[in-house]
Amino acid sequence: MPTPTDPAATPIIEFRDVEKRFGDNVVLKNLDFHVNRGERVTLIGPSGSGKTTILRLVMTLEEATDGLILIDGDPLTHRIVDGRRVRLSNREIKRTRTRIGMVFQQFNLFPNMTVIQNITESPIHVLGQSKAEATRRARDLLHQVGLDDKADAHPSSLSGGQQQRVAIARALAMDPEILLLDEVTSALDPEIVGEVLGILRRIAETTDITMLIVTHEMQFARDVSDRVLMFDGGSIVEDADPDTMFTAPAHERTRKFLKAVLGEGQIGTR
Amino acid sequence: MLENIQATVEAWPFLARGLWVTIQLTVLGSALALVLAIILGLMAGAPARALSVPGRIIIEFFRGTSLVVQLFFIFFVLPQFGIDLPGMVVGVLALGLNYGAYAAEVVRGSIASVPRGQWEATTALSMSPVHRMRRVIFPQAWALMIPSLASLMVHLLKGTAIVSVILLQDFTFHLDQLRRVTDTTWAYAVVGLVGYFVLALALTLVMNALEARAKHRLGRGPSLREILSPTPTAKDSLSTAGRGF
Numbered sequence: 001m002p003t004p005t006d007p008a009a010t011p012i013i014e015f016r017d018v019e020k021r022f023g024d025n026v027v028l029k030n031l032d033f034h035v036n037r038g039e040r041v042t043l044i045g046p047s048g049s050g051k052t053t054i055l056r057l058v059m060t061l062e063e064a065t066d067g068l069i070l071i072d073g074d075p076l077t078h079r080i081v082d083g084r085r086v087r088l089s090n091r092e093i094k095r096t097r098t099r100i101g102m103v104f105q106q107f108n109l110f111p112n113m114t115v116i117q118n119i120t121e122s123p124i125h126v127l128g129q130s131k132a133e134a135t136r137r138a139r140d141l142l143h144q145v146g147l148d149d150k151a152d153a154h155p156s157s158l159s160g161g162q163q164q165r166v167a168i169a170r171a172l173a174m175d176p177e178i179l180l181l182d183e184v185t186s187a188l189d190p191e192i193v194g195e196v197l198g199i200l201r202r203i204a205e206t207t208d209i210t211m212l213i214v215t216h217e218m219q220f221a222r223d224v225s226d227r228v229l230m231f232d233g234g235s236i237v238e239d240a241d242p243d244t245m246f247t248a249p250a251h252e253r254t255r256k257f258l259k260a261v262l263g264e265g266q267i268g269t270r
Numbered sequence: 271m272l273e274n275i276q277a278t279v280e281a282w283p284f285l286a287r288g289l290w291v292t293i294q295l296t297v298l299g300s301a302l303a304l305v306l307a308i309i310l311g312l313m314a315g316a317p318a319r320a321l322s323v324p325g326r327i328i329i330e331f332f333r334g335t336s337l338v339v340q341l342f343f344i345f346f347v348l349p350q351f352g353i354d355l356p357g358m359v360v361g362v363l364a365l366g367l368n369y370g371a372y373a374a375e376v377v378r379g380s381i382a383s384v385p386r387g388q389w390e391a392t393t394a395l396s397m398s399p400v401h402r403m404r405r406v407i408f409p410q411a412w413a414l415m416i417p418s419l420a421s422l423m424v425h426l427l428k429g430t431a432i433v434s435v436i437l438l439q440d441f442t443f444h445l446d447q448l449r450r451v452t453d454t455t456w457a458y459a460v461v462g463l464v465g466y467f468v469l470a471l472a473l474t475l476v477m478n479a480l481e482a483r484a485k486h487r488l489g490r491g492p493s494l495r496e497i498l499s500p501t502p503t504a505k506d507s508l509s510t511a512g513r514g515f
């Protein structure tokens with residue numbers, strides 16, 4: 001695995017005192033954390049603790065109600081000007097957004113396009129690649145996710161696992177520096193989960209894409225993560241390397257959570 | 271009865287001419303209505319208030335004032351300001367504006383009901399708002415809006431009869447002429463009923479075909495060719511052949 005770059009360098013993702021409210025419901029409060037370039041960071045924690053919201057903030061699907069999010073040192077949606085927090089222009093936001101990709105729990109493939117069109121649409125129309133170039137790359141990615149023969153299929157004819165593999169290929173086709181994965185196996189049948197996780201492991205091994213992952217697959221989290229963040233009620237309870245987090249967590253809250261999701265069995269004994 | 275049929279046959283050239291006017295009004299009025307519906311529907315659904323507020327006002331104005339009033343306005347009031355339009359243009363304009371406003375609501379609603387995940391995927395792929403609408407959202411909304419647009423078109427077809435009030439000699443006008451030589455029941459109940467029904471049926475069939483095509487493109491349901499093909503498809507005949515062995 002490529003080693004994460006020098007921690008002293010500018011973090012690729014930095015949350016500074018971020019708050020996210022939905023009406024009166026404060027979902028994230030005074031959140032500070034950073035992710036270094038090339039790092040794989042997994043967010044764990046009980047349902048409703050704000051994990052999805054963090055990924056959605058990074059993808060600009062939501063905007064923070066206070067604080068700053070920096071991508072490689074550049075403000076994502078807001079910056080401070082003369083002590084006031086002001087929103088960037090849509091054009092500025094879009095420039096940073098193209099560096100980030102996301103895979104969703106529900107795949108969200110475009111049903112009006114074939115598999116290959118799903119993958120090449122944005123590389124051609126957003127990144128300005130030629131059709132031939134984008135198609136070549138798409139076929140290569142389809143090969144990597146084991147779907148060479150599905151290029152001209154319609155998403156509706158694919159199984160859930162196949163759709164999710166296409167969605168992964170579609171996100172990678174944009175060459176993101178940051179890949180966000182929100183419970184990408186939660187909607188899949190148990191026997192399919194392994195093959196999708198296998199593909200993600202391979203991506204983690206063969207690329208240096210920064211990954212921010214939300215998952216309930218603790219063995220997977222332990223294997224691919226450089227760091228695990230335990231969330232509860234919108235703040236970080238514990239920030240540790242996976243071995244420490246899963247075998248000797250420092251906080252009672254983490255122990256309780258892991259016990260609930262893992263049962264009595266430990267992971268990582270392999 | 272026999273006299274009625276004979277009178278109808280004699281009046282047929284006029285009825286046919288009226289039918290042609292009705293068809294023109296329906297097709298051109300629907301075309302204008304569709305264009306306006308898409309423009310106004312997109313405006314009304316836009317996040318920018320500078321677009322959505324005018325969109326809403328125009329839609330509510332043309333939905334809130336009746337077709338007859340709009341026809342009279344265009345036909346009798348506009349000429350006093352020096353704008354003199356032929357009857358067919360007035361009819362098409364009024365039908366297009368009135369039904370376009372109703373259809374705009376259908377367009378807006380269908381766009382809004384494309385699942386949120388689809389919109390979010392376009393953001394994750396950095397698509398611009400125009401690109402997103404043109405390539406992802408509208409094609410999916412189109413399949414949702416066709417049934418409602420089809421029923422509005424049938425209403426529009428019936429609304430064309432109203433243009434005879436401004437003396438376009440459409441099908442209803444000629445039915446009225448026919449009534450003078452046959453009897454009222456015959457003219458309206460038989461010829462009128464059959465005439466409008468056949469037109470509405472043709473419209474509905476065309477719209478059903480459009481809907482089937484739009485759904486097939488979303489991977490739902492068979493293609494138009496499969497629906498229309500009277501013989502089993504190649505795949506079916508293969509499987510039937512297989513059974514013989």
Ligand SMILES: Nc1ncnc2c1ncn2[C@@H]1O[C@H](COP(=O)(O)OP(=O)(O)O)[C@@H](O)[C@H]1O
Nearest residue numbers: 022025027045046047048049050051052053054
């Ligand atoms: N769009 C929204 N509107 C209102 N509340 C929301 C919205 N999205 C998330 N929330 C709330 O934010 C909290 C955190 O949700 P989420 O980030 O999805 O948690 P997790 O992914 O950890 O389960 C929950 O209480 C949820 O109800």
Ligand SMILES: [Mg+2]
Nearest residue numbers: 051052053214
């Ligand atoms: Mg979640």
